[in-house]
Amino acid sequence: MNFSYGYRAPDTIAEAVRLLQEGGSGARPLAGGTDLLVQLRHGIRQADLLVDLKRIPELSAVRYDPADGLTLGAAVPCADVADHPDIRAHYPALVDGAGIIGGSAIRQRATVGGNLCNASPSGDAIPPLIVLGAEAEIAGPNGSCRVPVSSFCVGPGLHLLDQGEMLVALHLPIPSPRSGSCYLRFTPRGEMDIAVVGAAAWLQLDESLSYIEDARIALSAVAPVPLVAETAATWLIGRPADSESFAQAGRLAQETARPIGDVRGTLPQRLHLVGVMTRRALQGALRRAKGETIDG
Amino acid sequence: MADKVHVTTLLNGESVEFLCAPSQTLLECLRDILGLTGAKNGCNDGNCGACSVLLDGRLANSCLVLGAEADGRTVITIEGLADWAGLHPIQQSFVEEDGLQCGCCTPGMIIAAKALLDREPNPSDGRIREWMAGNLCRCTGYETITRAVRRAAAHLNGEGAEG
Numbered sequence: 001m002n003f004s005y006g007y008r009a010p011d012t013i014a015e016a017v018r019l020l021q022e023g024g025s026g027a028r029p030l031a032g033g034t035d036l037l038v039q040l041r042h043g044i045r046q047a048d049l050l051v052d053l054k055r056i057p058e059l060s061a062v063r064y065d066p067a068d069g070l071t072l073g074a075a076v077p078c079a080d081v082a083d084h085p086d087i088r089a090h091y092p093a094l095v096d097g098a099g100i101i102g103g104s105a106i107r108q109r110a111t112v113g114g115n116l117c118n119a120s121p122s123g124d125a126i127p128p129l130i131v132l133g134a135e136a137e138i139a140g141p142n143g144s145c146r147v148p149v150s151s152f153c154v155g156p157g158l159h160l161l162d163q164g165e166m167l168v169a170l171h172l173p174i175p176s177p178r179s180g181s182c183y184l185r186f187t188p189r190g191e192m193d194i195a196v197v198g199a200a201a202w203l204q205l206d207e208s209l210s211y212i213e214d215a216r217i218a219l220s221a222v223a224p225v226p227l228v229a230e231t232a233a234t235w236l237i238g239r240p241a242d243s244e245s246f247a248q249a250g251r252l253a254q255e256t257a258r259p260i261g262d263v264r265g266t267l268p269q270r271l272h273l274v275g276v277m278t279r280r281a282l283q284g285a286l287r288r289a290k291g292e293t294i295d296g
Numbered sequence: 297m298a299d300k301v302h303v304t305t306l307l308n309g310e311s312v313e314f315l316c317a318p319s320q321t322l323l324e325c326l327r328d329i330l331g332l333t334g335a336k337n338g339c340n341d342g343n344c345g346a347c348s349v350l351l352d353g354r355l356a357n358s359c360l361v362l363g364a365e366a367d368g369r370t371v372i373t374i375e376g377l378a379d380w381a382g383l384h385p386i387q388q389s390f391v392e393e394d395g396l397q398c399g400c401c402t403p404g405m406i407i408a409a410k411a412l413l414d415r416e417p418n419p420s421d422g423r424i425r426e427w428m429a430g431n432l433c434r435c436t437g438y439e440t441i442t443r444a445v446r447r448a449a450a451h452l453n454g455e456g457a458e459g
Contacts, residue, residue, distance in 0.1 A: 006298035007318035007364045034360050037321070038341050048298075050318070052365060071458065079354075103430025105408065106342060109353040110360070191429030 003041065003071050013059075013139050013168060016051050021141050021164030023049040024201040029166045030054075031075045031114035034106050040181040042232065045157075051166075059113075064090070070172040074113030078125070079104070081112050091172055092288055093128035093181035100124055100185065103192045113167050119225070126153065127200035127218035128183045128227040140165035150218070153225040176214075179204040180288030182281045185220065186273050195221045196265040197254070199277035201285040205241055206254045209290055212236045217249065217281070221264070222257035222274055229253040232278065241289075246282040250275035307332075308376030316363040323347045324355075325363035326373060334374035334403045338432070345431030348404035348411075349373050355411035357430075372388040374402035377410070384408055386444075387453040395444030397435035404431050409445045417453055421446065 005026075020027045026048035030036060030296045038043040053059050061077040064086035072081065081087055098112055101124050115125040117137065126149065134149040141164045149170070150272035152159050161167065185198035198220035204213045215236040217229040232252035239245040259270035287294050300315040307330070316325045323340075326349070340359045347358040350372040371392030383391070386406050391393045396402040404437035405428065412419055412427045419427065424445045425438070433441060 004298060004317060004319045007301060007362060008369075009364070032364075033362070033365075034342055034357075035359050036361070041340070042320075050362075052362075054365070077354075100341070103345075104411070104427045105345060105348060105355040105357050105430045106360075109356055145441075191426060191428075 003038070005047045006049040007052065008049065009055045009057045011057070013166075014167060016053060016056060017164060019049070019051045020166060023051070024057070024164060027115070031059075031111040031117075032077060032109040033114075034102065034110040035114065035118045035120075041232060043054055048202060053166070066174065069174045070147070070170075072112060072170040072172070074167040074169055075111050076113070077108055078102075078110050078112060078115070079107040079230075082107065090175045091128075091132055091181065091296050093285075094125065094172070095120075095182040096183035097125040097128040097198075097200070102110070106192075113170065114148065116152060116170070117159055117161070117167055119157050119159045120196045121153075121156055121224060121226060122198065122221040123226060124183070124185060124195060124198060124220065127198055127220050128181065129170060129172075129227060130226060131181055131183075131200045131202035131216040132172050132220035133202075133216070133227060137169045137171060138165050139168045144168065146171065149166065152226050156224050167272035176204050178209065178213075178289055180205070180285045182284030182288060182294070184277050184281050184284065186277055188240055194264065197221050197259070197270050197273035197277050199274070199281040201278065203236075203241065203282065203289050205283040205286075205289050212239050212241050212245070215249075215282075217253060217278060219253065219257060219274060219278070222259040222270055223258060226265055227257065229256045229278065231256055236282075241286050243279070243283070246279045246286075247275075249282060250278040253278040301367070303363055303367045305366045305368070307314055307371045308372055314363075318362065320363045321359050322349065322351075322361040322363050322366050322371070323358035325366070326358060326371075327362075332373050332375050335407075336400055336403060338400070338404075343430075343432070344401070344403050345408060345428075347402040348407040348431065349405065350407060350411060353411075353414065355408055372407070372410075377406065384410075386413070386448040389448035389451055390441075390444040393444035393447055395441045396438050396442050399434075400422055401431060401433045401435075405433070405441055409448060412445070413449055413452055418449060419445075 030050040078098040183200040185195035187193035259266040335344035338344035
């Protein structure tokens with residue numbers, strides 16, 4: 001196995017795209033490196049050129065505009081996302097996800113963009129991005145385009161980027177009024193662990209704060225890709241925002257999930273957890289939609 | 297074989313230049329090229345924290361950073377903490393609280409503690425444990441390590457005589 005590769009650190013997107021295109025299938029973008037460097041070391045992925053994206057100013061920028069929403073550069077570390085006042089105020093599920101990846105040292109390097117591009121079914125930042133309606137901005141030889149994060153991952157470790165393409169930023173729409181979001185995962189350890197099952201929920205309430213106007217649910221570690229629980233979310237629309245509705249949504253999410261049994265959890269355990277975590281994530285989203293805090 | 301990369305970095309307050317292979321980690325550069333063996337190679341996977349350093353003031357596992365990535369950055373290793381006047385207050389606190397047994401995890405523990413106390417001068421015990429969760433001690437001396445970090449916080453906040 002070839003463990004040696006070249007390294008380039010361009011300072012523009014155009015130059016990065018050119019390097020990735022010229023490098024062909026052996027060229028890989030490098031963000032935090034907390035997954036990629038380990039995978040290269042163990043021969044799980046191969047590369048003969050790493051294109052470091054951290055010297056490109058746009059990729060390290062966070063911009064929140066109350067009229068336009070959030071633009072999160074693909075190379076912003078998870079710790080900066082979890083600490084950012086505007087993200088904390090408006091996109092709490094993303095704070096939940098970015099704030100529990102790895103441990104403190106990992107979060108200083110690992111990026112939300114990298115978590116998405118690693119495309120692990122258990123990636124903690126992905127379900128939050130999906131329920132918050134995020135779009136991925138992709139740059140490539142033929143210009144740039146945007147795709148919904150919900151369709152970004154196509155298999156374990158696989159995404160829809162073509163050769164020469166790279167993730168530039170994530171765009172999250174402005175939060176709707178009376179909405180809230182939450183991501184929770186089940187792990188044996190509180191830190192330095194990987195989700196057995198994770199659930200993200202987003203709710204928008206009606207003006208009485210009693211009924212659900214709109215809902216989105218996404219699950220981690222229960223399918224080959226982060227999974228949208230469409231049936232459960234659609235069922236919730238128009239229903240009372242209460243524990244009975246959330247219990248039924250949990251049951252419907254269980255029907256959508258198609259987990260495997262592996263070293264982290266058995267199949268029946270995962271199915272059980274889908275119900276529990278969906279219910280709890282909906283409760284968290286509800287409390288936040290009502291303006292309550294659930295941290296601590 | 298890819299060409300070597302020329303790296304200039306501010307290492308423990310001193311400007312340092314070195315050549316490394318593009319795929320060499322910062323940990324390998326520190327230990328094998330620069331002779332700084334304080335950062336340890338524990339798991340080489342980002343799980344144990346024995347290789348912890350500060351990169352531009354941020355806590356990092358140096359096994360998950362390429363040497364090339366350190367170009368133009370500031371690196372602080374355990375060797376950069378003590379000066380001629382004596383141990384750094386965090387090091388002193390680990391001595392006073394017996395916050396080590398075999399000592400292999402200690403450089404990483406102290407660097408991780410510094411990263412925490414640099415940004416949060418008064419962390420709770422829960423916060424200390426949470427922050428240090430990526431630093432493993434196989435002698436399992438976590439209680440005295442937590443105490444050492446607490447004592448270091450007090451030292452640094454001027455509540456103790458030493459340091």
